[in-house]
Amino acid sequence: MTTANVIVDRSQGVAPVQRRIFGSFVEHLGRCVYTGLYEPGHPTADEHGFRGDVLALVRELGVSTIRYPGGNFVSGYRWEDGVGPLAKRPRRLDLAWHSLETNEFGLDEFARWCRLAGCEPMLAVNLGTRGVAEALDLLEYANHPGGTALSEQRVANGTAEPHDIRMWCLGNEMDGPWQVGHSSAAEYGALAARTASAMKMVDPTLELVACGSSGSGMPTFGEWERVVLEATYDHVDYISCHAYYQEHDGDLGSFLASSLDMEYFIETVVATADHVRHKLRKERPIAISFDEWNVWYQSRFEDSGKITEGWPVAPALLEDVYSVADAVVVGSLLITLLKHSDRVRSASLAQLVNVIGPIMTEPGGPAWRQATFFPFATTARLATGVVLMPRVETGTYATGRHGAAPLVDAVVTHDAETGSAAVFLVNRSLETTVVRIDVADLGVGGVREALTLADADPYATNTREQPDRVGLQPVTAVLTDGVVSVELPPVSWTALALA
Numbered sequence: 001m002t003t004a005n006v007i008v009d010r011s012q013g014v015a016p017v018q019r020r021i022f023g024s025f026v027e028h029l030g031r032c033v034y035t036g037l038y039e040p041g042h043p044t045a046d047e048h049g050f051r052g053d054v055l056a057l058v059r060e061l062g063v064s065t066i067r068y069p070g071g072n073f074v075s076g077y078r079w080e081d082g083v084g085p086l087a088k089r090p091r092r093l094d095l096a097w098h099s100l101e102t103n104e105f106g107l108d109e110f111a112r113w114c115r116l117a118g119c120e121p122m123l124a125v126n127l128g129t130r131g132v133a134e135a136l137d138l139l140e141y142a143n144h145p146g147g148t149a150l151s152e153q154r155v156a157n158g159t160a161e162p163h164d165i166r167m168w169c170l171g172n173e174m175d176g177p178w179q180v181g182h183s184s185a186a187e188y189g190a191l192a193a194r195t196a197s198a199m200k201m202v203d204p205t206l207e208l209v210a211c212g213s214s215g216s217g218m219p220t221f222g223e224w225e226r227v228v229l230e231a232t233y234d235h236v237d238y239i240s241c242h243a244y245y246q247e248h249d250g251d252l253g254s255f256l257a258s259s260l261d262m263e264y265f266i267e268t269v270v271a272t273a274d275h276v277r278h279k280l281r282k283e284r285p286i287a288i289s290f291d292e293w294n295v296w297y298q299s300r301f302e303d304s305g306k307i308t309e310g311w312p313v314a315p316a317l318l319e320d321v322y323s324v325a326d327a328v329v330v331g332s333l334l335i336t337l338l339k340h341s342d343r344v345r346s347a348s349l350a351q352l353v354n355v356i357g358p359i360m361t362e363p364g365g366p367a368w369r370q371a372t373f374f375p376f377a378t379t380a381r382l383a384t385g386v387v388l389m390p391r392v393e394t395g396t397y398a399t400g401r402h403g404a405a406p407l408v409d410a411v412v413t414h415d416a417e418t419g420s421a422a423v424f425l426v427n428r429s430l431e432t433t434v435v436r437i438d439v440a441d442l443g444v445g446g447v448r449e450a451l452t453l454a455d456a457d458p459y460a461t462n463t464r465e466q467p468d469r470v471g472l473q474p475v476t477a478v479l480t481d482g483v484v485s486v487e488l489p490p491v492s493w494t495a496l497a498l499a
């Protein structure tokens with residue numbers, strides 16, 4: 001048994017909780033769209049072909065924004081293929097995933113689906129095979145009220161009101177050699193600047209995201225952000241970060257400490273963005289859109305998951321089955337995102353359904369929650385008000401990948417309006433850890449909810465056959481004299497709601 005102390009101080013406010021950090025991502029990849037959220041003929045499907053069971057789970061997940069339509073897919077995508085009468089939509093080769101895109105589902109379907117799910121749509125434009133003109137066309141189609149060729153086309157296609165999409169990504173992972181249209185930072189920066197300045201001529205209130213690095217391990221990391229931001233600073237609001245983590249070679253300790261890489265990633269990008277800001281003598285800071293993050297067993301995909309022959313429609317790709325340990329890492333990555341709410345203003349769990357998703361479906365069959373569903377849904381539900389940075393007194397352990405890692409990590413949110421608070425904790429230890437949380441400064445009177453995600457087998461998962469094998473369990477948390485005492489199980493993620 002180990003021990004840790006968490007001390008909460010209301011003067012240590014970071015920033016308001018940014019609802020957009022509870023975003024997700026829908027890409028035309030594998031079965032995310034087709035047989036994921038869209039499956040005409042499914043017993044729960046509505047008249048648009050949207051699966052009702054998936055919509056209900058997405059609402060329960062508490063997703064704020066959804067990035068669409070990619071990902072690598074967007075770099076070869078022609079948005080016009082996905083609008084208008086279904087019978088006239090062309091079938092195309094998708095080079096990113098070696099698949100065949102039927103275009104049955106496109107922008108108007110996505111926007112309609114988002115309204116039903118209660119999510120804000122966020123679009124990416126293709127800067128891989130396309131440029132300024134096509135981005136402007138898409139913007140006119142999506143957002144202009146009417147009276148122009150493309151806005152009237154949208155009206156004729158059945159959507160009278162503009163979609164009013166606020167956040168736009170200027171391409172996707174253009175630093176990655178795998179990307180269709182992969183470019184140097186200077187080439188991409190020039191194209192992104194031209195595209196962004198033209199889009200802002202249409203609407204200066206748009207929020208635009210320049211592509212940052214596809215991971216902190218990219219050889220161009222740091223220099224890429226500097227060059228891109230020097231070219232685009234006046235026209236963009238965010239720079240993106242993407243990060244995926246997995247357990248390598250049975251090294252659970254390093255895997256559980258993955259958030260240390262996310263922290264390094266965020267802090268390095270903030271330092272680079274601020275360097276450019278001062279160099280260019282600008283007032284306005286650039287925010288981070290962490291618009292792809294998750295656990296992804298990418299090595300399995302690289303080794304044997306890729307399609308090299310044939311062009312299948314909606315093949316099963318990237319269908320990782322998540323364990324309790326994976327979910328603990330997802331919960332700890334959310335703690336890190338919250339701790340950086342002053343600069344991380346938007347984030348997208350990649351992805352939403354079937355493709356490295358918290359929700360799985362069977363075609364014609366049920367939908368169920370993966371282990372990673374629980375920390376996401378609970379954090380999105382309980383984190384309100386302002387993020388507070390607590391002082392965490394804990395031991396550390398040595399990791400092969402991240403140096404010394406704290407055994408316990410925590411973040412607090414406090415809602416002055418309702419007088420409620422939430423504490424989110426991760427225990428990376430293989431032992432139970434007794435934590436004393438000094439919340440005297442919050443003036444709360446009791447523990448309303450105390451939930452933990454843990455299992456005697458940290459590799460336990462939910463499956464089609466056992467959809468409820470893992471989930472949240474109540475944990476005993478007692479508040480006495482301003483101190484909450486709680487026992488965190490080994491390898492666990494825990495949430496406490498206080499009021």
Ligand code: AHR
Binds near residue numbers: 029071072292351
């Ligand atoms: O989310 C899966 C893929 O990961 C996305 O298409 C791409 O942007 C990233 O490399």
